Amino acid sequence: MLGRLNHVAIAVPDLKAGIAVYENMLGATVTAPQAEPDHGVTVVFVELANTKIELLEPLGDNSPIQAFLDKNTSGGVHHICYEVDDIIAARDKLKSQGARVLGDGEPKIGAHGKPVLFLHPKDFCGTLVELEQV
Numbered sequence: 136m137l138g139r140l141n142h143v144a145i146a147v148p149d150l151k152a153g154i155a156v157y158e159n160m161l162g163a164t165v166t167a168p169q170a171e172p173d174h175g176v177t178v179v180f181v182e183l184a185n186t187k188i189e190l191l192e193p194l195g196d197n198s199p200i201q202a203f204l205d206k207n208t209s210g211g212v213h214h215i216c217y218e219v220d221d222i223i224a225a226r227d228k229l230k231s232q233g234a235r236v237l238g239d240g241e242p243k244i245g246a247h248g249k250p251v252l253f254l255h256p257k258d259f260c261g262t263l264v265e266l267e268q269v
Contacts (some may be wrong), residue, residue, distance in 0.1 A: 136225050137152070138218035141247075141267050142180065142187040145199045146213040150177055150192035157181045157188070165190075171246050178246050189216075189246070212252070212262035221248050222250045222268035234258045242268070 147153035150168060157163040164182045171178055175198035183186035192211060193201045203213055219225040222242050230236060235255035242250035245267055254264040 136219060136228065138220065138269060140186050141212050141216040141218045141265075141269075142189045143215050144189040144191055144213045144265070145210060146191045146203050146207070147210040148192070148204055148208065150179065150190060152191070153190040154179055157190070163188075169246060170194055173243055173247070180246075214265050216251075216265035216267050218269040220269065222252060222266055225266055226252055229254065 145153070154165050154168075158165050166180045166182065168177050168179050173196060175194050176191045177194045178192075179190050182188065191200055193204065200213060204210065209249065226236055226240065226242075230240075235258055237253040237255060240252075242252050245251035247263075247267065250268045252266045256263045
């Protein structure tokens with residue numbers, strides 16, 4: 136069911152500072168900031184040869200990552216994203232095995248313009264998992 140690792144997402148309290156770390160200290164290529172109001176975040180992607188790192192900054196007062204940053208004031212790994220061929224089939228199989236899909240259970244369009252779902256971290260070894268249809 137799982138395809139390749141699409142990205143590792145890191146929540147940051149200051150997106151500009153996060154970009155500077157990756158561009159200036161690590162010499163990475165970073166995409167332009169992209170507001171994702173449906174997800175309550177502004178994102179950039181650090182382009183790597185084999186995957187991406189997504190930096191997330193809260194967008195708006197009801198950002199779902201604000202509680203994470205309140206507990207982890209310096210930021211930290213927020214979730215991992217795996218690719219799947221068919222997000223509905225993956226969701227249905229996981230639900231039949233007892234996995235919990237966050238939100239209303241229906242895919243939303245993510246930062247790459249593709250359908251995404253999030254899975255409860257308690258069902259995946261304490262890790263918030265995002266599935267993205269490719």
